[in-house]
Amino acid sequence: MYSYTIFIMLLPLLSFLVLGLAGMKMQHKVAGLIGTCSLGIVTILSYMTAFQYFGAERVDGVYQTFVPYNFTWLPLGNLHFDLGILLDPISVMMLIVISTVSLMVHIYSFGYMHGEKGFQRYYAFLSLFTMSMLGLVLATNIFQMYMFWELVGVSSYLLIGFYYPLKPAIAASKKAFIVTRFADMFFLIGILTFGYFVDSFSFSFAGDIVMGQGTTPFIEGNVAKAVAAGGFIIPTALVLMFIGGAGKSAMFPLHIWLPDAMEGPTPVSALIHAATMVVAGVFQIARMFPLWIEYAPGAMSVIVWVGVFTAFYAAAVACAQSDIKRVLAFSTISQIAFMMVALGVSLPGHEALMDNHAQLGYMAGMFHLFTHAMFKACLFLCAGCIIHAVHSNEMSLMGGLRKYMPITHITFLISCLAIAGIPFFSGFSSKDEIITACFQYSPVAGWIMTGIAAMTAFYMFRLYYGIFWGTENVEAHEHHTPHEAPLSMTVPLIVLCVITCGVGIYTTLGGFLGWGGSFGSYVSAAGTDYTIHFDAQIAATSTIIAILSICLATYIYKGESQPIADRLYKTFPRLHRAAYKRFYQDEIWQYVTHRIIFRCVSTPIAWFDRHVVDGTFNFMAWGANEAGESIRSWQSGDVRQYAVWFLTGAVALTLILLCI
Amino acid sequence: MGNTVMFIILAVLILGSALMCVTTTRIMRAATFMLFVLFGVAGIYFLLDYTFLGAAQISVYAGGVTMIYVFAIQLVSKRTLQGLEERVKSSRMITGALASLLGLVVVGLILLKTGFYTVDMSASDVELPMRTIGAALVGAGKYQYVLPFEFISVFLLACIIGGLVVARKEEKEL
Amino acid sequence: MIPIECYFALSALLFFIGVYGFVTRRNLIAMLISVELVLNAVDINFAAINRLLYPQGMEGMFMTLFVIGVAAAESAVAIAIIINVYRNFRSDSVDAIKNMKR
DSSP, X not given: OOTTHHHHHHHHXXXXXXXXXXXXXXXXXXXXXHHHHHHHHHHHHHHHHHHHHHHSOOBTTBOOBEEEEEEEXXXXXXXXXXXXXXXXXXXXXXXXXXXXXXXXXXXXXXXXXXXXXXXXXXXXXXXXXXXXXXXXXXXXXXXXXXXXXXXXHHHHHHHHTTSTTSHHHHHHHHHHHHHHHHHHHHHHHHXXXXXXXXXXXXXXXXXXXXXXXXXXXXXXXXXXXXXXXXXXXXXXXXXXXXXXXXXHTTOTTTTTHHHHGXXXXXXXXXXXXXXXXXXXXXXXXXXXXXXXXXXXXXXXHHXXXXXXXXXXXXXXXXXXXXBHHHXXXXXXXXXXXXXXXXXXXXXXXXXXXXXXXXXXXXXXXXXXXXXXXXXXXXXXXXXXXXXXXXXXXXXXXXXXXXXXXXXXHHHHHHHHHHHHTOTTSHHHHHHHHHHHHHHHXXXXXXXXXXXXXXXXXXXXXXXXXXXXXXXXXXXXXXXXXXXXXXXXXXXXXXXXXXXXXXXXXHHHHHHHHTOOOSGGGTOOTTSSOOOOOOOHHXXXXXXXXXXXXXXXXXXXXXXXXXXXXXXXXXHSHHHHHHHHTGGGHXXXXXXXXXXXXXXXXXXXXXXXXIIXXXXXXXXXXXXXXXXXXXXXXXXXXOHHHHHHHHHHHHHHHHHHHHHO | OHHHHHHHHHHHHHHHHHHHHHHOSOHHHHHHHXXXXXXXXXXXXXXXXXXXXXXXXXXXXXXXXXXXXXXXXXXXXXXXXXXXXXXXXXXXXXXXXXXXXXXHHHHHHHHHHSOOOOOOTTSOSOOOOHHHHHHHHHOOSTTOOHHHHHHHHHHHHHHHHHXXXXXXXXXXXX | OOOHHHHHHHHHHHHHHHHHHHHHOOBHHHHHHHXXXXXXXXXXXXXXXXXXXXXXXXXXXXXXXXXHHHHHHHHHHXXXXXXXXXXXXXXXXXXXXXXXXX
């Protein structure tokens, strides 16, 4: 029934191979068209899948899980690595997100990367990334997810290091890859632990997914065996996997790679580091959610507090950054932390497995993932337009751009309103539900998250005013007037804004008027229809706080000069500098790796390798050489010596023959 | 009785000349002592009633081969003839002596261990008649030696030709 | 008759004197002379065994005869080679032939 879904995976792979192998021989336009068209088809197929899936009949009020393809790749005794496609509410939702954002980025890159050397390579890597991300969300088992996880990491490395002649780009791509790889080590240990005890990698956790049939998700299977082995095993495995996810999703302290990853081209930042790859960790938790709820509810507090701290930290740093892409990067970190917190505050209920509490957090997290992908991608693409116009990332060189770039201005403003959580924009509904779920978990967490939401609004509008209002950079504008971006770059912006507004209006009205039929009707923890009811008190509180923050930002940053900001800066110079330098996280990591790991761990191991391992072989070679040298004198060329040896040999032989 | 005396004289001659031959430093003397050894060996053959063999030894070996050596010495060892003596490294002497002694000991052991039976000595001191030797040499029967005889003549021819080729003076190209 | 062990002793001594001479001497011709001594020792052996142990056969005598012939031929060839060596290396010492030595 869903047999066409295989093309969702195959088409980007094909486009990657074609562009990668033959790209250099094509013209730029042709390469770009191939990439974009294949992705267009993928998008159409994804929407088709979504319509078919969500339009299908529910069984027992639950959306069925479909497995159109699942074949065993590597059988290893009890365990086996499979490759397959799993259709499930969250994976279908992710399909829509990935394909939409990717298509927008492909179209946008026509304009942004115009004239760049390596244009074809760029599109090849974009296709590779899209394929890997799609494979990740459609994975039928955790090992397939891990495989595509690594592939996504590789694509990210290739794309961040796209401008490889520049040193910062190389350093950033290496850092991204190494940090995520380090986290993935824990992920792998978690997978192996899990597989060892549960005897299966598949997501139905019932042993094996049977191909083609719908199965209700998450039946307990051999999990019971793992529980019997020890109560701490499954939580340990899950937490290890979470650490892997934390690396990919830039949770503190493994977030250090994401700000540096902004060295890559801006569309890449939009696609990978805002909308899709960085949410892989969130997706992983959502995928393993039934296990978390059932067997490791206590461990979920780890997720919550890591998320809360990360959100606060990132928001604080974002308030002091001057590079617009860095502000957006830290904003991303903060928002992903929101998603993690949403998943983490889902407590198990008292009676049923999935009751209201669990439902809300899960659904809120997924919804925020969806909306955040849209408006954050829009923000990044706007930033790309601005960078394209001003040829620099620094806010100090911008200002007063609203006259020159109207479309960018409007779309940026809409996305800022969305992220700030103003009603009738999509961010309001999702963020509001997260905060509601936090209050259900613990009031402390709820108030902290509200505060962070306020900070979010504040720094986003600081950014907005810094770019579009304030003093113009007159000298630079005399040289080269900034102009609006070409059509290929503005159309994606408009499309994403339309989605943001549309979703926002629909859900806000739906929430107020109790329509139902909102996001929760599609994606929820138990697969059942979950209607969102707005908690009016929390909604009102968060809206008022957001508006207050915006007013504060307007008051401080809107004018031609910013006296209050300057006075604050003079009063707290060190705090500002610490925030600007991201609270010295990079330096701490450098210290740990260089002084501690390199000096105490790596150097002895390197010494051992050089002297003991190599030394053994060098010694054997030396020994052979010496032996050869010592025997060499036998070949003296002296006939008489040969005669002596000959005689001795003959005598010895005679003696031997005599004695036998 | 007479045989024993003769044997002792011959043995002393042979061994003495051999020793002198290998230890003398002057090459011409070595050739001379070799000549004495050859004569001694011919004497042994006569003692064994092999007159033909003894005659062959004297004519071929003592006459021909020694002459070859003398001529070779004249051709090659110009400086040695003029009195330059050969120095022998003492380490080499010791090595040589040791090896020879070792071999001698082994052979001696074998000799002592093996019991040789001697045919009844009633076979008198009658020399082998020449007629028998001649008939055997060219006879083609079962235990007769025409094949090795022919072979050795061809072999000698080959050696002569080979020697000529090897020692030929190189033609100078103009 | 003289017991055969005496002949064996004589020939063994002559043999090993020849070996000693071969190993010790540096002059090429002297080495060849020592080889002649060895050959002669072997000849004595053949003749003695034939006469004293197997008087009815003649193999030993003919063997000796042919050894004498072969020894003569071999001396001739060896001398030819030595003459060639002398031409190329200008020396009659066995140490002089050292082109292929290290």
